[in-house]
Amino acid sequence: MDAYAAPVAANRLRPSDRRVHDWYRFVLAFPPHLVRTYLERFGVARGQLVLDPFCGTGTTLVECRKRGIASAGVERNPIAALASAAKLNWSVDPRALVAHARAVATAAAAELAAGPGGPERQLRALPAPAAALLLKGSISPRPLHQVLVLRDALERHGRAEFHDHERLALAHVIVHEASNLRFGPEVGVGPPRADAAVVDAWMRKVRAIAADLRHLADRAAIPATVYRADARELARLLAPASVDAVITSPPYPNEKDYTRTTRLESVILGLINDRSELRALKQELLRSNTRSVYRLDRDDTLVADHPEIRRITAAIEQRRLALGKTSGFxxxxxxxxxxxxxxxxxxxxxxxxxxxxxxxLAYVVGDQASYLQVMIRTGAILADLARRIGYEVEAIDLFRTRTATATRAALREEVVVLRRPPSARPSPAGAD
Ligand SMILES: C[S@@+](CC[C@H](N)C(=O)[O-])C[C@H]1O[C@@H](n2cnc3c(N)ncnc32)[C@H](O)[C@@H]1O
Structure with missing residues (x-):
């Protein structure tokens, strides 16, 4: 697949935006200022509802709440849904959170000091079906042992009101302080970290969360709901005509597997336990990589007669045959x-x-050339598909340009701006 010049730096949080956004975040989550731009442009006001149907780690929702605007998010990946839910729960008493975490940390530290238990005195490890889901070498045995001791202490001493924040803090620590993972932006395994001070790092993260909560209590009651659901089936999830604006970034057709990027923390926290659970999750995600395509998939029939998609897919097939590429993928x-x-x-x-x-509506999408370097102008095609359904296309704004390393071609990352026409119209085909 293609790698890109500098998108990671461009996605970095501005220091002034850190609060809540940095509790846990995808490496390629879009930046909060992008959300602000479109809230302002759409004139979204208090009393209105903003939806992010691919809400990931909740950037749109958090930004809305900071500005006093109600929001809803849809996300199928459980770790991202957990992140969004925790990042939108500002009702927790920060002092009580820290006090509880301290008790959990003390219990975990005592257990770690006593050394590995059981007759064999072995380090704790994941059950085999869970371990089999991890990228090889993602975490070394000692940091994993510490993480598991802390996780189990959390389960034993858990209190429902703190559970999401404490687990999210652990997810952050697993990735950034305990693992061997590197993001660039694709996930890979770097030099092994032999050991880590997991409990201390977790306590620091919980304290940072608590510090943010202290600043935000006055906005805690502004509604924000996160649904763990499939964004291709929204009709029954939300009330008719309830949403005033959409600001979102769906996956791109770039062979990226979002379940892989978040695999380690998902598995350790017990959100995905074996291959069948992973498969069930992938089946409810938008198809954007060949590792999650299934025999019964039928979404392709909805674009079978689209000229540009036909042209691109014919070009991909031609190039594949010309290059003699015959693997299943x-x-x-x-x-x-x-x-x-x-x-x-x-x-x-x-x-x-x-x-x-x-x-x-604002859809952030990127051009891609991941499939044998055939250019896919994602924004232009999405705009055309939306127009065919009945949406008006207001603009396709350039967000930024990246360079495909293989071809040096300019890849545009764009914001497709749409409108549901104000006049009453019959629902388009498939809308109900
Ligand atoms: C580009 S990311 C969104 C990142 C987000 N803007 C953020 O700030 O974290 C796309 C998200 O869409 C989710 N997703 C993919 N297919 C989905 C589906 N069918 N229903 C709901 N969410 C889906 C992925 O799990 C991923 O979290």
Whole structure:
């Protein structure tokens, strides 16, 4: 797959934006200032509702809450849904949170000081079906042992009101302080970390969360709901005509597996325990990589007659044959491209009903050339698909340009701005 010049730095949080956003964050989450730009442009006011149907780690929702605006998010990946939910729970008493965490940390530290237990005195490890899901070498035995002791202490001494914050702090520590993972932006394994001060790092993170909570208590009551659901099936999730604006970034057709980026913390926290659970999760995600394509997938039929998608997929197939690429994954490149755009059509159709007439939408998407370097102008195609469903296309704004390392081609990352027309119109096909 392609690698890109400098997108990670561009996604870095500004210091003034750190509060809550940095509790736990995807490496490629979009920046809060982008959300602010479109809230302002759409004139979103208090009393209105903003939806992020691919809310990831909750950037849109947190930014809305900071500005006193109600929001809803949809996210199928459990670790991202947990992150969004915890980042939107500002009702926790910060002092009580720290006091509880301190008690958990003390219990975990005592157990660690006593050394590994059991007759064999072995370090704790994950059950085999869970361990099999990890990237090889993602975490070394000693840091893993510490993480598991802390996780189990949390389970034993857990209090419901602190559970999400404490688990999210642990997820952050697992990735940034205990693991051997590196993000660049694709996840990989770096030099092994032989040991780590996991309990101390976790306590620091909980304190930082508590410090943020102290500043935010006055806005805790502004509604924000996170649904762990499939964004291609929104119609029954939200009330008709309830959403005033959408600000979101769906996956891109770039062969990136979001469940891989978040695999380590998902497995350690018990959110994904074996292959069948991983498969069930992938089946409810928009198809954007060939490792999550299934025989019964049908979203491709929704774009079967789209001229540009036909042209691109024919070009991918031609190039594949010309290059003699015959692996199962390579054979799937054309199909995953159709499934990706078909999934977006299903999403946009199911969204129609929940939008207030006149609602405005911002979709951040990137051009890609991951499939044998055939250029996919994602924003332009998404705009055309939306127009066919009945949306108005207001603009395609340039957010930034990246360079594909393989071809040096300019890849545009764009914001497709749409509107559900204000006039009453019948629902488009598939909207109900
Ligand atoms: C580009 S990321 C969004 C990042 C987000 N803007 C943030 O700030 O963290 C896309 C997200 O869409 C989620 N996703 C993919 N398919 C989905 C589906 N069918 N329903 C709900 N969420 C989905 C992925 O799990 C991922 O978290």
């Amino acid at each position: 390579e054979r799937m490149y054309a199909r995953v491209t159709r499934l990706y755009f078909g999934g977006l059509v299903r999403h946009l159709a199911s969204l129609w009903r929940v939008l207030r007439p006149g609602a405005r």
